[in-house]
Amino acid sequence: MQIKKVLSSKEIREIEAIIEKNYGCKVGLHNYRVFMTGEEKIWIASKDIDFGIFDVLKRCYRIGIYFGKLKRNRKIKLSIEGAMIVGRKATKNVVFIGEKEAIKFIQGYDVRADKLINAEKNNFVIVKCGNAIIGTGILRDDYIENLVPKARRIVKIDS
């Protein structure tokens, strides 16, 4: 894993500000070590991880969890886990879908929203079903574009 940059407190605050602007909530990323790899991918790891360890650990494959990808237009495409962290408090760009649609969403299909909360068209949205945060999508004119990675989809699912 090639770490491009370990973010400073100031840079973490900038990411938090982008999240606040996009999802209307403050997320305490300062509770994590935040770093970036190629393609502006953002990762988070436990604060107890001392990055000096990588002077010793040369064969490092992965650190922490993938949080999301910073896009050029200052939007963040959140991973499922990133959405779970942000989505608990999000008040903006959130969409709710019903249970039948949630099953289709997990299978990888685009779905229709039941309810939108301050959601902007053509923007990334956090997709919820009841209390569960089930991932990220892009709100299009009359549907939500599915962004569940192929490896996480469950093609045959029990309803």
Place this chain on the structure above:
Amino acid sequence: MFRERIEQMIPDADAFFAAEQEWKSIRANTLKISREELLERLQAKYEIKEMPWYENGFFIIGEDIAKNMEYYLGYYHIQEAASMLPPLVMEIERKDFVIDLCAAPGSKTTQLAMMMENSGVIIANDISISRIRALTHNIQKAGAANCIITNYDARYFDKTGLKADKILLDAPCTASGKIIKNKKMIEKWKYWRVKKMARLQKALIKAACNCLTKDGILVYSTCSVEPEENEEVIDYALQRFDIEVEKIELKEIKTRHGIKEWNGKKFEWATKAIRIWPQDNNTEGFFICRLRKC
């Protein structure tokens, strides 16, 4: 030959070969959901009962337990009931520095992350890149942010110079304890495989002992019932390193102590290690031993 060996180890060998497993087992991922909430969600879909020996473990009956919303969300992990035990005897504390030497596919690693509440550090190592992919997937899905995945040959991990408070060595093995799930494995059983695995396990425990800090804890486990892969490996380490076996006590699960004598070798310390036999709890067979560096 396998049957004769089992008959030498235990008086109820017939029960060992007849053991069947009706219930599957899962572990709630408390990094994402409380056990109560998960229980409530799953009770609506499956027949489910609590695991007596681990609060976050459940037995479950139903088709396709890996094909539902809760599984997709990483709310639970499908994990063999006996395999939840090694992390439980590690005396894990939140801020520990832990090495899981043979971590893939990550069931115990993510359990450790959960027990540490995403604090501290876990080095999750595995030699195989293809298995590391599964490990990566499971760690991401569990939301375990305290893990560093490395790709070393664990036999030489001590060359990194890293020392840890707690080490889990869930060693690769012949998996003869999995007989409860796969009776056909008896036909495939070969003694040379046992010997080959034992050689590997000795190299692994050597590296693990070298990576322990003073007073550090090493938990050695396998899902094999072969004394060559279990008691003999521990005996090998005891003779070469400044370590001692600590007694393991688990509640609400039937355990037996290690084999005290095998092939003319005596293992006086074996009463401190535990064996889980498939017929006792309808789980896989497991050997677990806790060692402390003096």
